[in-house]
Amino acid sequence: AQSVTQLGSHVSVSEGALVLLRCNYSSSVPPYLFWYVQYPNQGLQLLLKYTTGATLVKGINGFEAEFKKSETSFHLTKPSAHMSDAAEYFCAVRKNSGGSNYKLTFGKGTLLTVNP
Amino acid sequence: DTGVSQDPRHKITKRGQNVTFRCDPISEHNRLYWYRQTLGQGPEFLTYFQNEAQLEKSRLLSDRFSAERPKGSFSTLEIQRTEQGDSAMYLCASSPPAFSYNEQFFGPGTRLTVL
Numbered sequence: 001a002q003s004v005t006q007l008g009s010h011v012s013v014s015e016g017a018l019v020l021l022r023c024n025y026s027s028s029v030p031p032y033l034f035w036y037v038q039y040p041n042q043g044l045q046l047l048l049k050y051t052t053g054a055t056l057v058k059g060i061n062g063f064e065a066e067f068k069k070s071e072t073s074f075h076l077t078k079p080s081a082h083m084s085d086a087a088e089y090f091c092a093v094r095k096n097s098g099g100s101n102y103k104l105t106f107g108k109g110t111l112l113t114v115n116p
Numbered sequence: 117d118t119g120v121s122q123d124p125r126h127k128i129t130k131r132g133q134n135v136t137f138r139c140d141p142i143s144e145h146n147r148l149y150w151y152r153q154t155l156g157q158g159p160e161f162l163t164y165f166q167n168e169a170q171l172e173k174s175r176l177l178s179d180r181f182s183a184e185r186p187k188g189s190f191s192t193l194e195i196q197r198t199e200q201g202d203s204a205m206y207l208c209a210s211s212p213p214a215f216s217y218n219e220q221f222f223g224p225g226t227r228l229t230v231l
Contacts, residue, residue: 004158034219043120043207043222044159090158100172102147102211104220106158 002027002093006107014115019063019078021110023091026072033074034092034104035065044090050074051096061085086114120223122208128229129198136194137226141210148191149220150183152176153205162206165191198230 007022025031032051036044048059055067061084065076074091088109095101121140129135141148146167151159162181164172167188177183180198185191195202205227209220 009156036222041224041227043122043224044209045222046219049219092158102149102164103161103172104149104151104159106160108156108158 002031002095002105004091004093004105004107006089006091006110008110009108010111010113012113012115013081015083016080019076019081019085019112021076021089021091021112023065023074023076023107024072025074025091025093027093027095029095029098031093032096033065033067034094035059035063035074035076036090036092036106038088038090038109040087047076047089081112081114083114083116086112088112120208120210120221122206122223122226124226125224126227126229128231130231131198131200133198134194134196135198135228136192137206137228139191139193139208139210139223141190141208142212142221144212145210145221146188146213147211148185149209149211150191150193151207151209153207153225154203159207162193195228198228200230203228203230 003026005024034049035047048057050057050067058064063078090109091107092104123138148165150162153159165185180196183193205225207225208223211220
């Protein structure tokens with residue numbers, strides 16, 4: 001079974017400060033990893049994904065994440081927060097092979113607020 | 117390409133009533149998924165279609181829930197005899213045939229409130 005743990009249900013940063021959202025996963029097989037963003041009353045938008053290859057992945061809006069197999073982590077960072085980054089962020093995992101490998105398993109989410 | 121669309125965006129109903137939601141995936145996507153998101157939680161998988169075939173149903177999908185995708189295009193999710201615990205955001209997603217790395221594209225969701 002797969003699971004995702006997002007440390008911190010709520011993170012608050014000042015505009016221009018570093019954003020760090022934490023994600024740890026558990027998977028019986030090598031996973032694909034995703035970060036999604038959700039704005040109020042909207043669906044999910046993909047920020048970035050790790051499938052194979054380079055472990056540092058760059059996404060949209062200046063976000064990036066690094067896959068660390070030894071730490072089973074996939075933390076999301078952005079060097080300088082912008083007011084428009086305020087949203088809820090979800091980390092998700094999917095198996096890269098085997099049965100039900102289409103199913104995304106999500107963490108509980110981290111609400112990011114950006115203070116002026 | 118207009119993305120995944122869902123209708124209605126909001127639905128308020130009384131306990132015991134039946135409701136039906138519709139999802140229109142991106143046109144060339146043959147894979148379609150339903151997820152449910154309750155307050156303060158991440159989305160949870162409900163069911164998966166490949167073309168018109170429903171290949172997996174989560175145990176979260178009780179007998180009161182039924183999903184269809186009759187022609188392999190749009191899908192409907194029906195909840196019979198709604199309960200207050202059914203209040204949630206219902207998200208639909210689709211992905212293209214060349215599946216391996218491809219992401220799931222999510223619609224805006226249908227927010228259900230059961231009074």
